[in-house]
Amino acid sequence: MGPHRLPLTYVLPLRWTDDADLDELTAYLRGLAGLVQEVLVVDGSPPPLHAAHARAWHGLVRHERPDPWPGCNGKVAGVMTGVRLARHERLVLADDDVRHDRGTLTAIDALLDGADAVRPQNYFDPLPWHAVWDSGRTLLNRALGADYPGTLGVRRSILLATGGYDGDVLFENLELLRTVRAAGGREVIARDVLVARRPPTARHFAGQRVRQAYDSLGQPARLVAELALAPALVWAGRSRARAVGALVAVLALAERGRRRAGGAARFPARCTLGAPVWVLERAVCVWVAVGMRVRGGVPYAGQRVRRATSPSRARRARCAAARRERALAGADRRDGAQEPAGVVPAAPRRAVSRR
DSSP: OOOOOOEEEEEEEEESOOOOTHHHHHHHHHHHHHTTTEEEEEEOOOEEEEEEEEHHHHTSSSOOOOOOOOOOHHHHHHHHHHHOOSSSSEEEEEOTTOOHHHHHHHHHHHHHHSSEEEEEEEEEEOOOOOHHHHHHHHHHHHSSSSOSSSSEEEEHHHHHTTTOOOOSSSSSSHHHHHHHHHHHHHHEEEEEEEEOOOOOOOHHHOOOOOOHGGGGOOOOHHHHHHHHHHHHHHHHHHHHHHHHHHHHHHHHHHHHHHHGGGGGGOGGGGGGGHHHHHHHHHHHHHHHHHHEEEEEEEEETEEEEEESSHHHHHHHHHHHHHHHHHHHHHHHHTTTTTOOOOOOOOOOOOOOOOO
16 A cells, blocks of 8 residues: 555646646656645646646546636636635645645645645745745745745635635735635744745746736835835945945845745755845836836736735625625525525535546
C-alpha cells in the first residue's frame, strides 16, 4: 500500500496560451495525485489546448471547464468553479507555477484544523537573476508582515457561505482573504510554510512590474508609503551618508525577512541584494500605476481592470446577501419548497466531466 493521501482537494485554475511547460506540469500533477485525494484542474484554455490537456491528464486528475462568473478576472471563475466541484472541505488553491510537496500540504492540512484560510509563503526555485530581484520584495514583505503567495489553504464551506468573491479586481488573492474575514472566518499566516514556485520568464517578469505595483491601490497605507519612496530617495541621494544609510536600512530589513521563521533555508543570501533594486523599481512603478488608475485601469488579459480590490462595504454586502439567501433556502426547505435558483448547494454539484 502506498503512502497515505491527504483528505484535500487541490484546485488549480489554468488558462494557457501555449503548452511549452505541459510535460513539466503533467509530471507535477502525477506526483500530486499520490499526495492528495483529489486534484482538480479548472482549465479555461482555448479549445485546442484544452483538448490536449484532456488527453495528457486522462485518468490522472479531474479536468473541468470553468463556469461563468461575473467579472474580468478569469482566475476567480476558475477558483470558484473548483470550490463548487470539490469533494472535500479542505482545499488548496494554487497557481500553475506553484510546486507543493508532502510537507507543505501536510502543514496546510493541519493548520486548517483551526483556521478558515491559511496563507503560506512562496520562494522561487530555480533562482535566475530576475527571481533574485523579485525575492527582494518577498523578503521585505516578510520583514514587515507577510508576503501574498500564489497558493492558499481554505475551507470550502466558508467560501460558499460568502457567496464567492469579487471577480472584477486585480489582486484576487487579497480579495479572497478579505472576503473570508468579512464572513467571520479566521486567517492564519504561516510564514514557516515555504512553498516552491517556478519563476516566470524574464520577459513575463518585465511585464509584471506595473501590474504588481497596481495591487498597492488596494492597500491604502502601503500605497502612501510607496508613493513616498521616490521623493525620499531623491532626498537621500543628495547626501552620500544618507544614501549609504538608506541602502543599509533596506538590506537590514530584507535580511530580517530572510531569516524570519526559517526563511534562510529557502532564500539564499543573495536574495537580500535584490531588495534595494526592488525598492527603486517600486518607487517608479507605483506612480505609473496611479497614472493608469486615472486613465481607467491597468491592462490585464486584453482588457483594463480598474480596481485592485473591492471596497470593504461591498464585501460585507456580499456576505450579508449570501446569509439572507441561505436563511431563505433553509426556510423553504423546512416548508417543502424548492431551493431558490441563486443559492449554491452545500454539496458539490455534478461535474460536467470527470477524468
